[in-house]
Amino acid sequence: MNKKKVIALVAIILVIAVIAIVVGINLAGNNGEKNTVQNQVSNENKLGNTQVAQTQNNTLENEEETQNNQENGSGKALVVYFSHTGNTENVANFIHQAVGGDIVKLETEEQYTDNYNDLLDIAQEEKNENARPALSTKIDNIDEYDTIFLGYPIWWGDMPMAIYTFLDEYDLSGKTIAPFVTSGGSGLSGTSKDIQGEEPEANVTEGLSIRDTNSADSQSEVNSWLSEIGF
Ligand SMILES: Cc1cc2nc3c(=O)[nH]c(=O)nc-3n(C[C@H](O)[C@H](O)[C@H](O)COP(=O)(O)O)c2cc1C
Numbered sequence: 146m147n148k149k150k151v152i153a154l155v156a157i158i159l160v161i162a163v164i165a166i167v168v169g170i171n172l173a174g175n176n177g178e179k180n181t182v183q184n185q186v187s188n189e190n191k192l193g194n195t196q197v198a199q200t201q202n203n204t205l206e207n208e209e210e211t212q213n214n215q216e217n218g219s220g221k222a223l224v225v226y227f228s229h230t231g232n233t234e235n236v237a238n239f240i241h242q243a244v245g246g247d248i249v250k251l252e253t254e255e256q257y258t259d260n261y262n263d264l265l266d267i268a269q270e271e272k273n274e275n276a277r278p279a280l281s282t283k284i285d286n287i288d289e290y291d292t293i294f295l296g297y298p299i300w301w302g303d304m305p306m307a308i309y310t311f312l313d314e315y316d317l318s319g320k321t322i323a324p325f326v327t328s329g330g331s332g333l334s335g336t337s338k339d340i341q342g343e344e345p346e347a348n349v350t351e352g353l354s355i356r357d358t359n360s361a362d363s364q365s366e367v368n369s370w371l372s373e374i375g376f
Contacts (some may be wrong), residue, residue, distance in 0.1 A: 220290075220291025220292060221246055221247075221289055221290050221291055221292070222244045222245065222246030222247075222290060222291070222292045222293075222294060223246055223247050223248070223249065223284075223287070223290040223292070223293050223294070224237050224240050224241045224244070224246065224247070224248040224249070224294040224296070225248075225249045225250075225251060225284070225293060225294070225295055225296070225311070226248075226249075226250060226251065226294075226295070226296030226297065226325075227250070227251040227296070227297045227298070227305055227307050227308055227311075228250065228296070228297075228298065228327075229257055229264070229298065229305075230298075231360075232298060232327040232355075232357045232360035233296045233297060233298050233325075233326070233327045233360070234250065235327075235360040235361050235363065236296060236325055236327060236353070236355050236360055236363055236367060237250075237294070237296045237325075239363060239364045239367040239368075240294050240296075240325065240367055240371070243367065243368055243371055243376070244292075244294070244371065244376055246290070246292075247290075249282060249284060250282065251280055251282045251307060251308075251311055252280065252281045252282045253278045253279065253280060253281065253307050254278070254279040254280065254281045255278065255279070268300045268301055268305065268306075269301055271305075271306040272300070272301050272303055272306060275306070275309075276306045277306060277309060277310040277313060278306055278307045278310055279310065280307060280310050280311060280314065284315065287315050287317075290320065291320060291321060292320065292321040292322075292323060293317060293320055293321070293322050293323070294323045294325060295308070295311075295322055295323070295324050295325070295340065296324070296325045296326065296327075297324075297326060297336075298326065298327050298328060298357075299326055299327070299328035299329075299331045299332075299333075299334050299336070302331055302334045303334065303336065303339070304336050304339060304340075309343065312340065312343040312344060313343070316344075317344045317346075317347045318344065318345075318346030318347060319346060319347070320347050320348070321347070321348045321349075321350060322340055322344060322347045322348070322349045322350070323349075323350045323352070323353075323374060324336060324337050324340055324349065324350075324352035324353070325352060325353040325354075325355070325367075325370075326352065326353070326354050326355070327354075327355045327356070327357050327360050328354065328356070328357060329356075329357055330356065332354040333352045333354045336352070337349050337351075337352045350374045350375075351370075351373065351374055353366070353367065353370040355367075
């Protein structure tokens with residue numbers, strides 16, 4: 146091989162080598178981009194999956210909470226009560242502190258006297274007449290509540306007639322009604338059954354009865370009752 150041929154061969158080899166290097170760099174670059182894009186896509190997928198998983202978890206948790214609320218009859222609670230001398234109000238406040246939600250005191254349009262003997266006569270007359278004393282308290286959003294804690298003092302072995310007015314005015318079908326009373330010793334006096342009679346489509350729980358002299362110290366009794374009925 147003469148000198149010229151050797152130089153030409155070396156030149157060809159050099160050109161091929163340069164081309165190979167340039168192509169190699171390009172390929173490497175493309176692969177790098179591809180890898181970066183693939184990594185991004187994979188990361189985004191992972192993120193997407195995590196978000197989907199989180200959404201599913203949240204949905205599951207919400208469903209569980211709703212189910213729990215339905216099981217124990219909680220959901221949104223309203224404590225509604227009538228109280229003339231404050232005993233039933235004490236118990237109502239303990240319930241409200243424990244379960245949250247809203248609390249409403251029922252007031253009659255005509256206020257009852259503070260004279261005990263006169264009040265005994267008025268209450269007996271109202272019971273004998275099956276009266277429905279008008280309520281000045283109005284509850285516009287009763288549909289929002291799943292559970293109604295209904296409190297009243299025992300008057301003449303019965304609910305005050307204002308509670309019958311309340312039960313006439315509001316349809317509590319499908320709701321849970323948890324009755325609580327204070328009394329001088331008569332206890333619930335069968336009033337849970339009376340409530341069920343007035344609201345046949347409601348679920349009336351076991352009631353709570355507190356002695357009038359004990360109402361201010363009834364918090365632990367209230368809490369035991371709440372847990373017994375599922376709150
Ligand atoms: C008109 C009237 C009738 C009552 N009748 C009874 C009754 O039949 N049995 C009973 O144990 N206590 C009776 N009590 C006592 C109350 O139920 C008791 O003092 C109650 O805690 C009062 O609740 P308040 O403070 O929320 O109004 C009567 C009280 C009044 C004013």
